[in-house]
Amino acid sequence: MMKAILIDDEELALNYLEHQLLNIGDFQIVGKFTDPMIGKREIEKNEIDIVFLDIQTPKLNGIELAEQLLEVKPQLQIVFVTAYERYAIKAFELNALDYVLKPVGKQRLQNTMKRIQSMMEEHTTFSLQKSENLQMSLFQQVTIVDGGQEILLRWRTAKVQQLFLYLVQHRGAVVNKTAIIELLWPELEPEKAYHQLYTAIYHIRKTLAPFSKHFQISNTSEGYKVRLEKTILDVDQFERFFRSDLSLSAETIGEYEQAIALCKGDY
Known part of the structure; x- marks a missing residue:
């Protein structure tokens, strides 16, 4: 009941x-x-x-x-x-x-x-999570991998997915509500645009509900902030490797190949 x-x-x-x-x-x-x-x-x-x-x-x-x-x-x-x-x-x-x-x-x-x-x-x-950490792919197709099982998130509309990815791109920082509206709904009157924004945030929360301990969305008077917990992003792995400034040699070529394999498509 x-x-x-x-x-x-x-x-x-x-x-x-x-x-x-x-x-x-x-x-x-x-x-x-x-x-x-x-x-x-x-x-x-x-x-x-x-x-x-x-x-x-x-x-x-x-x-x-x-x-x-x-x-x-x-x-x-x-x-x-x-x-x-x-x-x-x-x-x-x-x-x-x-x-x-x-x-x-x-x-x-x-x-x-x-x-x-x-x-x-x-x-x-x-x-029914299989592992402590989630892996998330942002290259090519957005997917979540849990214990080897690939999960394709199903979004209600393209705009909802776009907003989620935009917040992930700016993870850890507050994204201004006005900036979001100007990006995604510039043609709408303010009242209707805010309705669309609240609706999109609602659906992001519902889609991510099974993974709520990994994706935390906070609301401030100015905007929204996404914080990731125990979530490994392929773009972060890719960026960390190239920032490490590892010299290319016969011994390190394998690590370069693994890093390049992470980006199988467009970001």
């Missing part, structure tokens, strides 16, 4: 959603909140599996709230709820996030749960 918290500024909508979830029978409703900040504190201090979150919440936008929650609880499942289909489609192009429309139907919730359970099973499989 999944432990759920519901957040919506309308009490009637909360009660109706609770009624529908209890009819499905797979939920324990831990709390209902009209104030998103109170709901956020409850989620952070309790073991919660899933949050049903209204997109248009007062004090804090629902997408921003989700992004903050996933920073501290990357395994958390979030379903967005909205009364406006047109708003949802505009805000989440290419069906980037899962959302349900009000009034929430029982069959729609059951379909949502099937998808979430499938995602959780997939993440559980990934989480």
Whole structure:
């Protein structure tokens, strides 16, 4: 049974959603909140599996709230709820996030749960880590290798992958939000661009959830920072070798060949 918290500024909508979830029978409703900040504190201090979150919440936008929650609880499942289909489609192009429309139907919730359970099973499989250190390839195709097993990360959109790689490129440093928007969504109005940014960060966190102890994304008022833990990058190995200034000789040619073999394609 999944432990759920519901957040919506309308009490009637909360009660109706609770009624529908209890009819499905797979939920324990831990709390209902009209104030998103109170709901956020409850989620952070309790073991919660899933949050049903209204997109248009007062004090804090629902997408921003989700992004903050996933920073501290990357395994958390979030379903967005909205009364406006047109708003949802505009805000989440290419069906980037899962959302349900009000009034929430029982069959729609059951379909949502099937998808979430499938995602959780997939993440559980990934989480069976075989080695202490991850190896990550940035040359040619971006892959993660865990104990000899190659894992190809599946990104929701190309922009999400681009943002992740841009943050990895600047690992350890804060990347300004405005700079990201100018790079990836220069054609959008500021409000829509920030929606896209929060959506992309959300999906990066969800994609990396099985490897959350290796990839840590922190959010500051200015931007985002990626920190890698126990992760070996091929580009770092390649750069360290050539910075070592090892002289080329018959004895060291093998080391040069190994270093060159790391870069099998474009960075």
